[in-house]
Amino acid sequence: MTVNNVSKLHSRRIFLKTMGLSALALSMGQAIEAAAAEESPNETDVEQFGWLIDLTRCADCGACMQACKEENNLPPTVSAPPELTFNTWTFVETIEVPTTLGKGAVYSVKRQCMHCLEPACASACPVAALHQTPEGAVVYDVSLCMGCRYCMLACPFDIPHFEWNEGLTPVIGKCLLCPNRRVDGLKPACVDICPTGTLEFGSRERMLAIARARLEANPDRYVNHIYGEHEVGGTGVLYLSGIPFEKLGFRTDLTTEPLPELTWNIMTRIPAVAVGMTVGMSGIAAITHRRGKDKTEHQQQGAVGIATPGEASPSESSVEE
Amino acid sequence: MIALLSLISLRIILPLIITLMAVYIVLRLLGRHKISHWPAWVILLAAALFPVWVTATSTAIVRFTEGIGPVSGMNDNFPWGIWIGFDMMVGVALAAGGFVTAGLVHVFNIKQFHGMLRAAILTAFLGYLLVVGGLIFDLGRPYRIWHPLVYWQHHSVMFELGWCVSMYTTVLALEFSPMVLEKLPFKWPLKIIKFLTPVFVILGITLSTLHQSSLGSLYVLMPEKLHPLWWTPALPVLFFISAVAVGPAMVTVENLISGKLAHHKPNTKILSKLGGLSGAVLAVYLALRLADLTSRSAWSYAFEPTLIAFSFWLEILLGAVVPIILLGIPRLQFKLSNIATVAGLIVGGVVLNRLNVAIFGMLTYTGPAYAPTLRELSVTITLVSLGVATFALAVRYLAVFPTHTEEQPQLKPTWSDTRLKSRPVEASPVRNITVSVEE
Numbered sequence: 001m002t003v004n005n006v007s008k009l010h011s012r013r014i015f016l017k018t019m020g021l022s023a024l025a026l027s028m029g030q031a032i033e034a035a036a037a038e039e040s041p042n043e044t045d046v047e048q049f050g051w052l053i054d055l056t057r058c059a060d061c062g063a064c065m066q067a068c069k070e071e072n073n074l075p076p077t078v079s080a081p082p083e084l085t086f087n088t089w090t091f092v093e094t095i096e097v098p099t100t101l102g103k104g105a106v107y108s109v110k111r112q113c114m115h116c117l118e119p120a121c122a123s124a125c126p127v128a129a130l131h132q133t134p135e136g137a138v139v140y141d142v143s144l145c146m147g148c149r150y151c152m153l154a155c156p157f158d159i160p161h162f163e164w165n166e167g168l169t170p171v172i173g174k175c176l177l178c179p180n181r182r183v184d185g186l187k188p189a190c191v192d193i194c195p196t197g198t199l200e201f202g203s204r205e206r207m208l209a210i211a212r213a214r215l216e217a218n219p220d221r222y223v224n225h226i227y228g229e230h231e232v233g234g235t236g237v238l239y240l241s242g243i244p245f246e247k248l249g250f251r252t253d254l255t256t257e258p259l260p261e262l263t264w265n266i267m268t269r270i271p272a273v274a275v276g277m278t279v280g281m282s283g284i285a286a287i288t289h290r291r292g293k294d295k296t297e298h299q300q301q302g303a304v305g306i307a308t309p310g311e312a313s314p315s316e317s318s319v320e321e
Numbered sequence: 322m323i324a325l326l327s328l329i330s331l332r333i334i335l336p337l338i339i340t341l342m343a344v345y346i347v348l349r350l351l352g353r354h355k356i357s358h359w360p361a362w363v364i365l366l367a368a369a370l371f372p373v374w375v376t377a378t379s380t381a382i383v384r385f386t387e388g389i390g391p392v393s394g395m396n397d398n399f400p401w402g403i404w405i406g407f408d409m410m411v412g413v414a415l416a417a418g419g420f421v422t423a424g425l426v427h428v429f430n431i432k433q434f435h436g437m438l439r440a441a442i443l444t445a446f447l448g449y450l451l452v453v454g455g456l457i458f459d460l461g462r463p464y465r466i467w468h469p470l471v472y473w474q475h476h477s478v479m480f481e482l483g484w485c486v487s488m489y490t491t492v493l494a495l496e497f498s499p500m501v502l503e504k505l506p507f508k509w510p511l512k513i514i515k516f517l518t519p520v521f522v523i524l525g526i527t528l529s530t531l532h533q534s535s536l537g538s539l540y541v542l543m544p545e546k547l548h549p550l551w552w553t554p555a556l557p558v559l560f561f562i563s564a565v566a567v568g569p570a571m572v573t574v575e576n577l578i579s580g581k582l583a584h585h586k587p588n589t590k591i592l593s594k595l596g597g598l599s600g601a602v603l604a605v606y607l608a609l610r611l612a613d614l615t616s617r618s619a620w621s622y623a624f625e626p627t628l629i630a631f632s633f634w635l636e637i638l639l640g641a642v643v644p645i646i647l648l649g650i651p652r653l654q655f656k657l658s659n660i661a662t663v664a665g666l667i668v669g670g671v672v673l674n675r676l677n678v679a680i681f682g683m684l685t686y687t688g689p690a691y692a693p694t695l696r697e698l699s700v701t702i703t704l705v706s707l708g709v710a711t712f713a714l715a716v717r718y719l720a721v722f723p724t725h726t727e728e729q730p731q732l733k734p735t736w737s738d739t740r741l742k743s744r745p746v747e748a749s750p751v752r753n754i755t756v757s758v759e760e
Contacts, residue, residue, distance in 0.1 A: 085397070120542055126479035127472040146468045147461015149400040150479045153683075154542045161397045162461065164390025170461040254545055263478050266538045266557055270481060270531060277527040281428050285519060288430035 046134040048117065049177070049236055050204030051191070052211055053110055056221055056242040057198040058092065060108035064190035064199065065091045071178055071189035084111055086163040086173030090190055097247050109248050110190075110198070113138060113159045113175035114228060115236035116258075123260035124154035130172070136204075136236050137177035145172060156232050156254055207238055214240060233258030336378035340371070347710045351717055370706055377703035380696040384458060392696040399683070399691035401459075406679030408455030408701055410536055411672050412448050413486070414564050418575070419445025419493060420522075420529035421568030425598075427522040433591050436723045439500060440579065441572045443715055446493040447708040452486065454704045478538045485532035492525045500719040534561040540678055548682035549619045550633045556678075559610060563671050566602040569595040570667035577661055583722070589655045596663050600648035603667060607641045629685050632677055640670015 065088070069076060074087040082091040090112040098104040119138045122130045129145035132138055147170050151160045163170035178188040186192070191199040200207065211226045227245050228235035231254045239245070246252045344367075356364070384392045395402040422441035425431045457463040469483030495514060502511040537560030540547050553559070573595050580587045614620055623630050644666045653659040684691065715721055 123476045124479060124542060126469040126474055126477040126483055128474040129472075131474075144468060144472050145462065146465035147463075148479060149461065150477075150539070152397070152400040153546070156543075156545050158398070162400060163388070164396065165388040166461075167384070167386045167388050168462065168464075170388060251545065259542055259544075260476060262544065262554065263538055263542050264476060265554070266541060267476065267478065267481065273534075274527050274531060277530050278523055281424065281523045281526050285428045285430070285523065288428070 047203040047205070048136045049115075050202055050207030051115070051188075051237045052200040052207040052240065053237060054198050054200070054211075054214070054240045055107065055109060055248070056240065057196045058108040058110060059196045059198075060092050060094060061195065062092055063193045063195060064110060067189040067193040068175075071181065072176070084159065084161055086161040086171060089113070089173060089175040093249070095248055097243060107243065107248060112190075112237065114157050114231075115175070115177065116232055117234040117236065118232070118258035118260050120154040120156060120232070120259040121151035121160055123263065124150045126150070130160070133177075133179075133182075135182070137179070137182070138174075139176045139179060140172055140174065142171050147172075154259070156251065156259060204236060204238075211238055211240055227252075230256040232256070331382060332379050333375075336375045336382065339378050340374045344371070344374070347714065350714055370702070373699045373702050374706070376696060376699035380700055381458070383696075389459070389461070392694065394692050394694045394697060396690060398687045401679065401683075402691060403680065403693045403697055403701055404455045404459035406676055408459075408704060409452055410675040410679045412452045412455065413533065413536060414560075414567055414671050414675055415571050415668065416445040416448030416452075417529065417533060417564040417568035418572040419448075419496075419568075420525050421565055422572055423496065423522045424526050427519055428526070433594065436588075437572055437576060437591070437595075439721050439723075440575055442493065442496045443500070443712065443721055444571070444575055446490070446497045447711055449486065449490040449493055451704045451708050453490065454707070455701070458700055478535050478542070482532050482535045482539070485528045485535065489525060489528040489532065492521050492528060496521050496525065500715070500721065503720070529564075530561060533564040534558065536560055536675075537678070543683075546683060546686040547678065548622070548629055548685045549617070550614070550622050550629070551678050551682045553613050553617060555609070555613050559606065559613070562602060562606040562609065563674060566599050566606055567667055567671040569599040570664040570671075573599075573660060573664035574668055577657075577664070579716070579722070583716070585722075587657065587660075589657055589660060592657075592660045593655050596648055596660050599667055600645055600663070603641055604645050607637070607645065610637070610641075629677075629681060632673065632681050636670055636673045636677055639666055640673055641667075644670070 065077070065082065068074070068090045069088075072089065074089070077085075077088050077091070079085075081094065082088055084091065090110060093109045093111050095107050095109055096104050097107060115136060115138050117136060119130070119132060122128070122132055122138055125131070125145075126148065127144040127146060129141045129143075130138060130151050131141070147162070149160075149162055149172075151172060152158070152162060160172050160174045162172055178186070181188060187201040191201040200210065208226065208229065211229075215222050215224055215226070221242060222240055223242065223244050225241075225245060227239035227241065227250055228237055231251075233256065239250070241248060244252075353359070359367075380392050389395060393402055393404075418441045422434055422438050425434045426438050453466075456466060460466060467487075469477075469480045470487065474480050496518070498514055499511055499518075502508075502514060505511070534557035537556035537558075540552065541554055541556050544552050546552075573592050576592065577587055614623070623633055644663045647653060647659055647663050647666075650659075680691070712721075
């Protein structure tokens, strides 16, 4: 969380600095400063949460999915095999990895939101319906959402899902880290119910330490990679696996840089571009109109109306004939 | 049985009635409601489009009761279809003629283009209204379209787009307003607007710069999804420059079409200047595009035997290289056919570029997850025809083209007499071309 916040504050400072340059955007800057002040009390000493999913321990019992449905008042899943939808926020996917010997081994993979440290979906959301809590959970405020679905495109893991069969009040659905339980300091429902110890929940530091300890103690059992430690700048959810992640449908070609920076680098230039364009165009207009004044004086009555080109056009086109 | 009947009446009969009423109102306003006066091609076009309009009306009913899923090909794997990819991305790009022409006339003080300004502004204004129309279908909760203006999230490109597009649509409405205000008996509103026009124009250019580029910035967030032939951090720059290039080309296309329909001869001298402008900007765009591909060493993707590579070459060669070459041949400079070809190619190239970014380039990541449904297409086609109809209405009642203002007293074009006239008048461009070939 601390790294995350420092970079955020830093970028905010740059933003404000750029904003300060532009008289045009002054009022905007004030509002953002106010927003920044509002945020700061929350950033006391809440630790970034971590959530370790050790796939080698999963027994594919499906209890996590049931617990999630009950906790979040979601209807039981109708599709079999289940998939992530706007009202299925987690499920265990069964993946058969083919081997050269024919029928492959079967692996179980719990799918859910990764809760990125710097979530692309939240940075994409124009109204902050998707936003991050102080402990790093990416949550959703349905009262703000306008259903633009940019979050779905922005997410590198394709997690947010949309309610396609709803006329006027569709929602975006994804894991919210059981906010009602987190208020009381409880672990998410799926973590609580997991009977095999696949899921573990705590601070990210501790989860990373546990993961590293397991990799060290059992190098044969695991591939030497903690998925989520560095992917897109790090995620709250961390995976351990016994076979290479790409075989289990994980994207291993992701950048290790946080995605929001890509557009943020562009957004910070907007005030300068806006001011530059306005000043530049005003300057050009001032020059062309001063210089052109003497020349165009005789056709002044034409310039006021719109008839000038119309009058000019027949003679000009007749030249061509 | 009752359920089936209500379904039919709601999905077919009601849309049919609404569409018939809308078509009748438009024709009545145009003064062309007697079918016997229509030329054959108009009857054919209307007959072909009428079922599309009915489908779109029906789609509106289904979409707002049952959701986007049942009417569109969009799904969780492919959340943005042609309503964004075409209506929004292409619509905004092709409306660039508004701010480019306004800039040429009012900022660069090139009076020659003044005669085209009103048509360009009107088209841009209608274009943005269509974008909003598309959004009303596409947004999950369209009644919250104003949310970005109130609930800020300044990290989001979409937030900035929301602001710029809504502000620019307002600016376009103000730039368009003189055409209406000059019909009023009292002139003080017109005087105020005319006095403020330079402010609107410069504000319009700034806002256009921001959101034309932001449409590209949207996709910068998806380096893992958009095909490497298009994904680049320079997308906003490329989007802006290509919008500036397509602006004059689009104005040319409009001018040629409306000139053809209203039977006034296009001014090739001014149009070739517009073409030259387009070409110069397009050359800059092409150079940047190629440099960007080289710097990211993405060329290998262009030589793969894939459809997406073909689409890339189509966009680059037909949309940029060929028009630049055609513009470079001095002999062809004032030839109407060449002007039309170049403008058409540039417009086509930019349309393909936007579709490549928003649809085809994303399909390489998702697999064949999306194809637009007929209902989706019908909405897009209907929105465009609504725009054309509004344009025709505006031409009928407002002084959009300068020549029309002069002729207006005796100008009462019913299509019966245009049909009589049509033979000699239509022959004139052809004669033009043959003459220049002889040269």
